[in-house]
Amino acid sequence: MKNKQDIPLKAKIETHQWIKVSRMKEVIKPTRPHKHDGYFEIILLREGAGFHTIDDAAYEVLTPLVHLLKPGQVHCWDFTQIPKGYVLMFKEEVLQNYSAARTKLYELQPEIRLRDIHELSALFEQSLQAYQSDRNSDEMLYAYLNLIILKLSQHSNDLTLSNPTTLSLLYTYKKLVNQRFADLKLVSEYAEALHSSTARLNEACQTALGKNASTIIKERIVLEAKNLLFHTNKTVTEIATDLRFSDASNFVRFFKSHTGLTPHKYRDLI
Structure with a gap:
């Protein structure tokens, strides 16, 4: 913001x-x-x-x-x-x-x-x-x-009712996602960086947030895409590059699958 x-x-x-x-x-x-x-x-x-x-x-x-x-x-x-x-x-x-x-x-x-x-x-x-x-x-x-x-x-x-170990892993995971969402796209990559397992990450996310670990990554990418569309004049191709998509078409498909709108249509709504 x-x-x-x-x-x-x-x-x-x-x-x-x-x-x-x-x-x-x-x-x-x-x-x-x-x-x-x-x-x-x-x-x-x-x-x-x-x-x-x-x-x-x-x-x-x-x-x-x-x-x-x-x-x-x-x-x-x-x-x-x-x-x-x-x-x-x-x-x-x-x-x-x-x-x-x-x-x-x-x-x-x-x-x-x-x-x-x-x-x-x-x-x-x-x-x-x-x-x-x-x-x-x-x-x-x-x-x-x-x-x-x-x-x-x-x-x-209230998350304070959850297991402290689970919460610690969740917060560490979300912090790392916030830092590395552009270049790390797989839960297994985060699990390795956190010396954990994909199963433990999924369990922590599902228990506390009701969603799996992969969804956390995708939501952060979508949020960044929206921020770039909202606050900058970058083209869709430039945004796709910033977010490490292989090409603009893959980015457009990803964005539409999670928002129901293409990047261009989303920008037109603003």
């Missing part, structure tokens, strides 16, 4: 507001990196696919899920399928009478995978209806928010 000093600040909640609820905009066009200052944002997605970049981490959108944004974080969306869900924005002050939820809010991970979405989806829908009602009660909205945070805490896939 760009330097945070260059990132525009968006105010989607009015100065006088403490809480706001809306449906997720059902658009597929990539958003530019931006940040929201002074309020939290909880996004519940029932449908959709693509990537959500928060600060320097890219999260694949595998619905149903919840993403949490803290004040000042930089983020952008890159959907390949129309998103459907809810957005709940609020200032920390609304939790002044809900100490447990206030504490748990800071313990939540940026991404929470959901096994059962029905209860949370109902709470978001009830919050939206209350927000849109002519008899809108702030206290009712605060109570719904309290329930949502407590439910999210129950769903949270």
Whole structure:
């Protein structure tokens, strides 16, 4: 992402507001990196696919899920399928009478995978209806928010619950992928560099993230390709060379298979 000093600040909640609820905009066009200052944002997605970049981490959108944004974080969306869900924005002050939820809010991970979405989806829908009602009660909205945070805490896939050895291997692997994704494309190459095995790497990734080790490499390559398409004027051939593809056609096939778009069409959306 760009330097945070260059990132525009968006105010989607009015100065006088403490809480706001809306449906997720059902658009597929990539958003530019931006940040929201002074309020939290909880996004519940029932449908959709693509990537959500928060600060320097890219999260694949595998619905149903919840993403949490803290004040000042930089983020952008890159959907390949129309998103459907809810957005709940609020200032920390609304939790002044809900100490447990206030504490748990800071313990939540940026991404929470959901096994059962029905209860949370109902709470978001009830919050939206209350927000849109002519008899809108702030206290009712605060109570719904309290329930949502407590439910999210129950769903949270906090990685600290995982085996420390598994986590150490996962973090080391992801760090190496981030450094070597252009020239190392095979899981076996990373396993050798980490004095591990492909089986152990796959197990660590599957246990903590629900995806295999090869997917981690491909996601990082796709992210870099999108950054180059988004932030530079390099040609597709030049990008293919930077990413160590044998030729541009192989890069185009790879990119389309993971995004549903050719590099040219992706760039046209920006």
